[in-house]
Amino acid sequence: MVEKGQISIGTEERVLMCGNEALAEAAILAGCDAYFGYPITPQNEIPAYMSRRMPEEGRVFVQSESELAAINMVFGASATGKRAMTSSSSPGISLMQEGMSFLAGAELPAVVVNVMRGGPGLGNIAPSQSDYFQATRGGGHGDYRTIVFGPSSVQEMADCISLAFELADKYLMTAMILADGFLGQMMEPVVLKKRPSVELPPKDWALTGAKDREQNIVRSLWLGEGVLEDLNFKLDDKYKQIQKNEVLCEEYEVDDAEIVVVAYGVAARIVSGAVTRAREEGIKVGWIRPITLWPFPTEQISKAADEFRLFLTVEMSTGQMVEDVKLAVAGKSPVVFYGRPGGGVPTVEEILDKIRQLTLGAKT
Amino acid sequence: MTANGFYEEIIIAGFGGQGIMLTGKLLAQTAMQAGKEVTYMPSYGAEVRGGTANCMVIISETKIACPVVAKPDSLIVMNKASLNKFGPRLKNHGLLIMNSSLIDTEPQLDETIEIISIPADELAVELGSQKSANMVALGAYLQKRKLLTADQAGQALPNVLAKRYYKTLPVNIKALQCGAEFTKSCCKV
Numbered sequence: 001m002v003e004k005g006q007i008s009i010g011t012e013e014r015v016l017m018c019g020n021e022a023l024a025e026a027a028i029l030a031g032c033d034a035y036f037g038y039p040i041t042p043q044n045e046i047p048a049y050m051s052r053r054m055p056e057e058g059r060v061f062v063q064s065e066s067e068l069a070a071i072n073m074v075f076g077a078s079a080t081g082k083r084a085m086t087s088s089s090s091p092g093i094s095l096m097q098e099g100m101s102f103l104a105g106a107e108l109p110a111v112v113v114n115v116m117r118g119g120p121g122l123g124n125i126a127p128s129q130s131d132y133f134q135a136t137r138g139g140g141h142g143d144y145r146t147i148v149f150g151p152s153s154v155q156e157m158a159d160c161i162s163l164a165f166e167l168a169d170k171y172l173m174t175a176m177i178l179a180d181g182f183l184g185q186m187m188e189p190v191v192l193k194k195r196p197s198v199e200l201p202p203k204d205w206a207l208t209g210a211k212d213r214e215q216n217i218v219r220s221l222w223l224g225e226g227v228l229e230d231l232n233f234k235l236d237d238k239y240k241q242i243q244k245n246e247v248l249c250e251e252y253e254v255d256d257a258e259i260v261v262v263a264y265g266v267a268a269r270i271v272s273g274a275v276t277r278a279r280e281e282g283i284k285v286g287w288i289r290p291i292t293l294w295p296f297p298t299e300q301i302s303k304a305a306d307e308f309r310l311f312l313t314v315e316m317s318t319g320q321m322v323e324d325v326k327l328a329v330a331g332k333s334p335v336v337f338y339g340r341p342g343g344g345v346p347t348v349e350e351i352l353d354k355i356r357q358l359t360l361g362a363k364t
Numbered sequence: 365m366t367a368n369g370f371y372e373e374i375i376i377a378g379f380g381g382q383g384i385m386l387t388g389k390l391l392a393q394t395a396m397q398a399g400k401e402v403t404y405m406p407s408y409g410a411e412v413r414g415g416t417a418n419c420m421v422i423i424s425e426t427k428i429a430c431p432v433v434a435k436p437d438s439l440i441v442m443n444k445a446s447l448n449k450f451g452p453r454l455k456n457h458g459l460l461i462m463n464s465s466l467i468d469t470e471p472q473l474d475e476t477i478e479i480i481s482i483p484a485d486e487l488a489v490e491l492g493s494q495k496s497a498n499m500v501a502l503g504a505y506l507q508k509r510k511l512l513t514a515d516q517a518g519q520a521l522p523n524v525l526a527k528r529y530y531k532t533l534p535v536n537i538k539a540l541q542c543g544a545e546f547t548k549s550c551c552k553v
Contacts, residue, residue, distance in 0.1 A: 270430045272430070
């Protein structure tokens with residue numbers, strides 16, 4: 001583990017860190033006041049790092065007795081106007097869903113990190129992308145969304161978490177980092193720098209002691225006639241704004257492409273390796289990489305589908321994001337899928353073969 | 365090799381406790397300090413002391429796409445089980461650094477593969493620390509590939525070693541150099 005004094009923080013200097021630790025340090029840089037969590041592989045480096053660094057910074061670290069406790073501690077800390085986060089891996093995130101729904105109902109900002117492992121059930125500890133549905137559809141009960149980032153490098157693990165804190169405060173909702181075991185464990189050079197601060201709405205709703213002012217109430221229970229419906233429409237307006245303003249995605253050589261591969265996270269890294277080699281073979285192929293999984297880059301993909309192209313979605317699951325790709329393509333072009341679930345990781349060679357097959361298919 | 369300079373994929377493997385992860389981290393740190401692009405991927409399964417351990421390192425002049433190594437250019441194996449597991453994955457014309465102290469068989473590999481058979485444990489014992497066998501093997505690799513030097517690795521070592529192990533810095537730096545010397549003397553390079 002990286003120790004105090006061994007790395008430079010807040011400078012342009014590159015440091016070698018694993019994704020979990022880079023994310024943790026970036027959260028501290030982003031002003032995370034409190035971390036609550038319960039251990040689970042493959043994200044243990046986050047609580048381990050936080051357990052040492054948060055007290056050094058005079059901030060809060062609690063190893064909770066369970067994931068349920070952790071997410072509700074986040075709720076409590078956030079209700080006081082502080083920046084709070086938790087992290088876990090797939091089975092632990094499932095346990096947190098009730099709390100996440102309550103956070104949405106109470107319109108509280110929170111940051112949740114899911115370093116995905118294979119499922120369902122306890123599954124295994126290998127990297128996986130099988131929680132896409134859960135993450136992008138809200139996950140818990142009720143009509144709500146969370147902002148979801150799908151980083152694909154250690155640098156993006158750091159960058160996405162600072163943005164997650166910002167957007168959580170801007171929109172008063174949960175922002176999630178949806179990483180996987182590989183991204184958490186792998187080490188890459190990373191530059192740890194503070195995001196330029198932006199003006200955010202004042203937290204005048206926070207529970208800070210009601211002396212000399214009206215009391216604030218933070219809750220997710222709205223029994224009055226029509227009150228919840230109004231809240232649901234208000235949330236929906238907010239979600240529409242986010243879909244308009246906060247989409248992040250990256251494209252590569254899509255303009256002349258006959259095949260477009262869509263992938264996120266570590267799968268996108270493998271895809272980019274395969275696409276580069278396919279280009280060397282003269283195959284006209286490009287890729288689109290969603291960085292925000294919700295809001296999804298629907299417009300970008302729809303635009304690419306205006307011309308007839310083959311869309312190949314690659315995931316480390318049996319096919320989840322592919323449904324969003326199909327919704328975006330809206331029948332304008334064919335969408336095919338290639339996936340490896342349960343901890344299986346596709347190789348560059350496998351994806352390259354798939355691309356070659358599609359080329360043959362397109363010609364016949 | 366690519367048109368844009370070198371692209372080297374390495375797998376380092378052995379049993380838990382041989383310092384496999386540290387060796388990979390040191391290689392990655394050295395490459396980063398030399399201004400290269402680098403990725404390091406550990407196996408993070410239920411590894412325990414005595415079990416198997418391996419990691420993948422990629423060093424490149426340009427941005428690295430896929431961090432997963434299917435077929436390495438170079439393989440450093442510290443025990444027999446690792447040779448059996450990863451040997452067949454080595455690319456033709458690849459490089460094998462094998463710890464002959466713990467591997468008593470001749471590897472049955474493609475004839476284009478260059479093999480450096482180094483008694484890493486014995487050499488490390490002579491230096492006074494058997495635990496430094498990993499550094500001996502890494503030194504041999506660095507000297508052969510010449511992408512980075514054993515000196516550079518020695519300079520990077522304090523950045524990957526926990527401070528409580530700083531007392532082992534001198535012997536580990538010696539071990540890196542010892543490995544490099546071994547390559548110089550055994551191979552006309």
